[in-house]
Amino acid sequence: MKNGVRLVRPRVHILFILLAILMTGVMLGLAPSSAAQSAGFRNAPASAAEMKNPYQSASAAAAGKKLYAQNCAQCHGSNLRGIGPAPALDRAPVKDAKPGELFWFITKGKLESGMPSWASLPQQQRWQIVTFLESQGTAKAETK
Numbered sequence: 650m651k652n653g654v655r656l657v658r659p660r661v662h663i664l665f666i667l668l669a670i671l672m673t674g675v676m677l678g679l680a681p682s683s684a685a686q687s688a689g690f691r692n693a694p695a696s697a698a699e700m701k702n703p704y705q706s707a708s709a710a711a712a713g714k715k716l717y718a719q720n721c722a723q724c725h726g727s728n729l730r731g732i733g734p735a736p737a738l739d740r741a742p743v744k745d746a747k748p749g750e751l752f753w754f755i756t757k758g759k760l761e762s763g764m765p766s767w768a769s770l771p772q773q774q775r776w777q778i779v780t781f782l783e784s785q786g787t788a789k790a791e792t793k
């Protein structure tokens with residue numbers, strides 16, 4: 650029976666090691682992804698939140714205002730209050746979003762719910778729209 654015992658032990662050992670590797674993988678894999686989902690505006694990645702807006706002057710806001718009227722107002726309203734399925738842009742969660750997160754979302758859009766992608770607009774114009782949005786509406790503190 651000595652030989653029999655020797656054959657069984659290594660197998661049990663390997664099973665435990667495999668189980669431990671599996672459990673570690675599950676824990677490492679699940680924890681960050683569930684944290685990322687509750688993080689930024691519309692699940693924006695951290696890299697989006699870190700982007701800095703290079704166009705923040707008053708003239709950038711004025712340019713953004715024109716671009717908004719041309720491209721966004723027909724759905725979100727000339728007063729930013731939203732029309733139908735297009736939400737208001739002058740309050741939370743937009744007011745609480747970081748500039749880079751707004752830039753990211755505007756670039757990507759969400760076609761399946763009716764928000765076009767604006768990747769075709771030059772980067773500068775997308776940032777100018779972000780600058781305009783941030784210059785409008787309720788202050789962050791008041792919406793919370």
Ligand code: HEC
Pocket residue numbers: 691717720721722723724725734735736737738741742743751754755759762763764765767778
């Ligand atoms: C054809 C209609 C349409 C146009 C044009 C449009 N949007 Fe939207 N937008 C939507 C809809 C519908 C949603 C909601 C999508 C969703 O919730 O998934 C949305 C969502 C958004 C959001 C997210 C708001 C939130 O509360 O989560 C932002 C920001 C936004 N749009 C900005 C813009 C900007 C800036 C422009 C112009 C460059 C623009 N949109 C043009 C329809 C439009």
